Amino acid sequence: MKRLPLIIIAILIFTAAPTTLIAQGTQADYNRYEGFEELTRDKVTHGEIAPSWIGKTGNFWYNVLTEEGMKYYIVIPDKRQKKEAFDFPKLTTYLLAAQGKKNSIDKPSVSNIRFSDDLRTFTFVCDNYEWSCKLPSYRIVKGDPYTEKPRPGWPMNTFNDSIGKPVDSPDGKWTAFIKDYNLFVREKESDKIIQMSSDGGLGLYYSPFIIWSPDSKKIMSCLIRPVEKHMINYIESSPKDQKQPKYSSIEYAKPGDALMQLYPRLFDIEKKKIINQCDELIDNQFSVEYFKWSKDSRSLTFEYNKRGHQLYQVIKLDIDGSEPKILINETSQTFIDYSGKRFRYDINDGKEIIWASERDGWNHLYLYDGQTGKVNNQITKGEWVVRDVIDVDENERTVLFTASGKEPGDPYLIHYYRINFDGSGLILLTPGDGNHIASFSPDKKYFVDAWSRVDMPPVTVLRETKTGEQVMELEKADISQLLATGWKMPEVFVSKGRDNKTDIWGMILKPSNFDPAKKYPVIEYIYAGPHGNNVPKSFSAYYDRCRQSLTELGFIVVIIDGMGTSNRSKAFHDVCWKNIKDAGFPDRIIWMQNAAKQFPYMDISNVGIYGKSAGGQNSTGAVLFHPEFYKVAVSVCGCHDNRMDKIWWNEQWMGWPVGPEYGESSNVDNAYRLQGDLFLIVGEMDDNVDPASTYQVVDALIKANKTFDLLTLPGLRHEWGGRYGERRIVDYFVEKIMKKDPPPMNTIQWDEQLVNHSIAN
Numbered sequence: 211m212k213r214l215p216l217i218i219i220a221i222l223i224f225t226a227a228p229t230t231l232i233a234q235g236t237q238a239d240y241n242r243y244e245g246f247e248e249l250t251r252d253k254v255t256h257g258e259i260a261p262s263w264i265g266k267t268g269n270f271w272y273n274v275l276t277e278e279g280m281k282y283y284i285v286i287p288d289k290r291q292k293k294e295a296f297d298f299p300k301l302t303t304y305l306l307a308a309q310g311k312k313n314s315i316d317k318p319s320v321s322n323i324r325f326s327d328d329l330r331t332f333t334f335v336c337d338n339y340e341w342s343c344k345l346p347s348y349r350i351v352k353g354d355p356y357t358e359k360p361r362p363g364w365p366m367n368t369f370n371d372s373i374g375k376p377v378d379s380p381d382g383k384w385t386a387f388i389k390d391y392n393l394f395v396r397e398k399e400s401d402k403i404i405q406m407s408s409d410g411g412l413g414l415y416y417s418p419f420i421i422w423s424p425d426s427k428k429i430m431s432c433l434i435r436p437v438e439k440h441m442i443n444y445i446e447s448s449p450k451d452q453k454q455p456k457y458s459s460i461e462y463a464k465p466g467d468a469l470m471q472l473y474p475r476l477f478d479i480e481k482k483k484i485i486n487q488c489d490e491l492i493d494n495q496f497s498v499e500y501f502k503w504s505k506d507s508r509s510l511t512f513e514y515n516k517r518g519h520q521l522y523q524v525i526k527l528d529i530d531g532s533e534p535k536i537l538i539n540e541t542s543q544t545f546i547d548y549s550g551k552r553f554r555y556d557i558n559d560g561k562e563i564i565w566a567s568e569r570d571g572w573n574h575l576y577l578y579d580g581q582t583g584k585v586n587n588q589i590t591k592g593e594w595v596v597r598d599v600i601d602v603d604e605n606e607r608t609v610l611f612t613a614s615g616k617e618p619g620d621p622y623l624i625h626y627y628r629i630n631f632d633g634s635g636l637i638l639l640t641p642g643d644g645n646h647i648a649s650f651s652p653d654k655k656y657f658v659d660a661w662s663r664v665d666m667p668p669v670t671v672l673r674e675t676k677t678g679e680q681v682m683e684l685e686k687a688d689i690s691q692l693l694a695t696g697w698k699m700p701e702v703f704v705s706k707g708r709d710n711k712t713d714i715w716g717m718i719l720k721p722s723n724f725d726p727a728k729k730y731p732v733i734e735y736i737y738a739g740p741h742g743n744n745v746p747k748s749f750s751a752y753y754d755r756c757r758q759s760l761t762e763l764g765f766i767v768v769i770i771d772g773m774g775t776s777n778r779s780k781a782f783h784d785v786c787w788k789n790i791k792d793a794g795f796p797d798r799i800i801w802m803q804n805a806a807k808q809f810p811y812m813d814i815s816n817v818g819i820y821g822k823s824a825g826g827q828n829s830t831g832a833v834l835f836h837p838e839f840y841k842v843a844v845s846v847c848g849c850h851d852n853r854m855d856k857i858w859w860n861e862q863w864m865g866w867p868v869g870p871e872y873g874e875s876s877n878v879d880n881a882y883r884l885q886g887d888l889f890l891i892v893g894e895m896d897d898n899v900d901p902a903s904t905y906q907v908v909d910a911l912i913k914a915n916k917t918f919d920l921l922t923l924p925g926l927r928h929e930w931g932g933r934y935g936e937r938r939i940v941d942y943f944v945e946k947i948m949k950k951d952p953p954p955m956n957t958i959q960w961d962e963q964l965v966n967h968s969i970a971n
Contacts, residue, residue: 374418
């Protein structure tokens with residue numbers, strides 16, 4: 211008899227097995243675990259959409275799953291009109307004919323659709339070729355082969371300051387270049403070469419990163435003080451294309467490393483000399499960047515981030531040789547969140563500047579005089595957070611931005627607003643208690659507003675940007691098919707934190723065969739990276755990041771944002787400073803204790819925790835620093851010691867110079883504290899977090915005579931380990947928390963799964 215595919219078995223068991231007969235951690239649970247994500251796929255109709263604006267017309271198209279299958283719509287906002295963009299079955303018929311196929315079991319998949327402005331033609335990608343379709347005839351023409359653009363990797367390399375091409379002046383009369391470590395210019399008409407600098411040498415040289423002034427009379431180039439680069443070395447044990455291991459290295463600066471220093475110089479090509487510089491102002495740089503000439507060529511501004519991230523400045527150099535001017539002077543006793551909350555917009559060639567700052571305890575916008583550096587006024591104000599600036603309209607003198615925490619309820623839900631430069635006229639553009647995701651027309655006249663919560667399906671409407679008035683409803687999600695599978699709506703829970711006054715927000719995920727009369731062990735999915743918040747805020751049928759399938763094994767999964775994470779007040783965020791081991795654990799523990807009181811089905815006697823990257827550091831830290839509460843941890847690709855991880859992320863939160871705080875937060879230095887069970891997983895080629903960070907924890911645990919588990923993933927990078935790695939994770943929780951023996955993986959059925967699904971997927 212032919213064996214049914216595992217996913218079909220999972221669906222049959224999921225839909226047919228009486229929930230009262232299912233015990234936790236059984237084979238039936240594993241079957242549901244394997245099939246749960248697929249079971250929830252395509253069960254939400256009229257749900258989330260991604261509008262694509264057509265040229266600069268203000269019209270857009272989108273596709274959405276309906277009860278009749280996938281539909282494609284064109285919306286013409288000025289006419290309040292929504293119509294089908296094309297007949298997909300008809301397109302399929304013509305496309306199959308163009309491909310020379312009489313029929314096909316599988317419908318062709320189309321992507322990358324682009325409409326012409328007149329809506330009479332659209333192009334798309336199918337079977338790795340570009341195609342065009344003429345409407346209404348459905349005449350289809352095959353185009354060139356299509357190559358997917360590779361996703362950019364994690365950038366660790368610093369700017370290569372030793373090489374660069376010559377740079378022509380805006381008027382095309384001059385070429386600037388570096389020769390013998392110095393700056394030269396060549397007049398194209400006469401071929402005359404002028405040496406602009408003479409102080410460059412082997413250890414202090416000029417950069418080929420050259421910026422001409424708009425009038426082609428001045429040049430900015432930086433004198434560079436280089437440093438030795440920190441390299442990480444890798445051995446790929448099992449390469450796919452050869453038997454023997456491969457050896458490689460990447461550049462990877464770590465906390466405490468010396469950093470390249472850049473000293474900007476302004477040159478006048480007529481005077482053949484430096485006309486301004488400011489070396490003494492920019493000592494001990496973490497970065498000097500965002501160089502920008504004024505349109506009148508009379509000054510250049512740049513931003514200076516001092517090492518330690520407690521001083522951040524916007525500095526102006528004038529061509530008249532006058533003293534450099536500090537236009538914006540941002541300071542903090544803890545850290546300036548330059549990597550997450552930096553915003554600057556120059557108005558009218560720098561006459562005014564809009565700048566983001568947390569100086570009053572919340573991230574807000576300020577209007578500066580761009581000539582004097584004086585704050586004209588605070589634009590936004592209140593106990594809420596500006597999240598992003600969408601648009602600045604200089605003519606109307608308004609700012610279009612997103613914020614969270616201003617409306618009642620969950621302080622992380624994003625809304626869109628407009629406000630005048632002087633702080634007046636604040637308008638909420640997105641009413642509705644939910645997390646709003648907007649897409650604006652090129653002219654900003656209209657926007658598509660899709661909003662939802664984890665416990666409320668999405669609604670998508672078209673609005674006018676000026677007033678926020680609803681123009682028309684586009685889609686309203688129907689989740690009846692999803693609910694028919696047994697899927698349970700996530701539970702939002704809020705509790706006071708360690709100070710007994712700050713609200714801590716989180717989410718509870720339950721299994722599909724949930725029985726409130728039962729007790730379910732609790733597992734926390736953690737990512738307490740201070741650069742953001744982690745708890746999902748928008749609706750989804752399946753939460754992939756926290757591996758929602760885990761609930762099907764008989765667990766409750768919780769996700770919490772404790773103190774020390776971002777997008778709340780500055781004080782809330784500052785908890786992480788030089789104390790990353792805190793990870794909000796005091797708040798998380800109280801949250802779960804209060805949740806268990808309200809929901810008796812939550813068993814917190816043997817709590818598990820897992821996470822990846824910063825979450826990997828956090829999960830190990832849980833069983834080191836809070837073993838009285840957390841009993842079982844799985845840590846994937848953890849940055850276990852902040853001295854071993856990337857410089858920008860760790861110095862941002864742990865400070866500089868590298869002090870004793872780094873050791874106090876280190877899972878390596880504190881490995882001797884381990885109680886309970888710990889499973890470490892690492893990709894041997896991890897180019898995000900140095901794999902040695904995990905191996906040093908292993909070394910410390912061995913020296914402390916501790917028992918633990920380790921899985922090394924050959925050839926993999928900063929990854930969970932695909933289906934194999936995730937199965938090992940869930941088996942660990944079943945074994946250590948439920949005290950049950952997981953179904954064996956060493957069977958022909960599991961082997962067949964691996965044949966069909968690469969572990970790297």
